[in-house]
Amino acid sequence: MHHILDKVEACKKKSQLQVSDFFDPFTINTASSILQGIQEIKFLTWGGYQGAERKKLYIFPEYLEIDKREFQISLICFQGSFKFFENSHRHVLGALLASGIKRDKLGDIFVNENLVQVLADSKVTGYLISNMRSIGPVPVVGEEKRIESLMLPRESLKEIRATVTSMRLDAVLSAGFFLSRSKSAELVKKDRVKVNWQPMTRVDYQINEGDILSVQGKGRIIVMEVLGTTKKDRIALKIGAYV
Structure with a gap:
């Protein structure tokens, strides 16, 4: 967050709009929670269209009005x-x-x-x-x-039904990406996995309904619903794979 705080200081010192690079949702949310507590400045986020995933931060003096041409x-x-x-x-x-x-x-x-x-x-x-x-x-x-x-395509999900022994990250990854448990654990340990856009290296991290899991080079999935427990005490899941 040092980069964002540098933008805040520059904004206060120069009384000018400061624009960040593009950030993922996790970074945007973290930065926004910090900026909300800083006086004398306002901020907004924008990625080019309503509902954008990757966005920029715009930090400006509280008295300044922002023109869309400054979105860059x-x-x-x-x-x-x-x-x-x-x-x-x-x-x-x-x-x-x-x-x-x-x-x-x-x-x-x-x-x-x-x-x-x-x-x-x-x-x-x-x-x-x-x-x-x-x-x-x-x-x-x-x-x-x-x-x-900009023409926004309709994002579709391919539904996957699976059962897992637990809601550990490596288990859910294995089910959603059709990988072995050991391969899933390897990807996590190699820092190639994110949960809700946050890098995650704990194979035993507990996944919840609604979480989005992404694997570098393989795509992403969402845990749509926890359906309950099977007769063999496995957890039944409905997973959506983004296509």
Whole structure:
């Protein structure tokens, strides 16, 4: 949180708006709880559209009004023919990072059949359009669009029914991602797992209904409902896999 507190000091000293990079929901919530207790400043969060997952923090003097033009978020659309190549969020993010852009300069990413929409820091828009030439083997062409033209896809969940011996993180991961218990534990210990966007390295961490679990390179799931206990004393779960 030192980065955020530095923004607060700069805001007070210069009496100017201070804009952060993009943060995940866990960091945004943590920072917001801290900022709420600081006098002389106001703040808001925005990721380019209502309901954005990754957002920026805007910290400004309490007397200042913020104009939308100061949000510093751009929409970049990449078009390509992905008929013979799986165009997934993982592939797109990998290509963006390979171009030299850091993750904190990127907001939400939306992948459609032949169109990729990326919300990004306005300062890197020109660089991405010039340097992002392909996603996997598919050539792409980037163009900046008005952010109001963002097309939000309907996020769908593939329902999984599973039973687990306990609500430990490694057990639920194993059920939701169809992994062995040992492989799930390995991913946790290697710091590749987040629970509600918070990095988690405890394999015995207790998962609750509504928790979102993500694994680097594999996607994410949500524990939709705890259905009860089976005759063999296993816990029945309804899990949603984001597709």
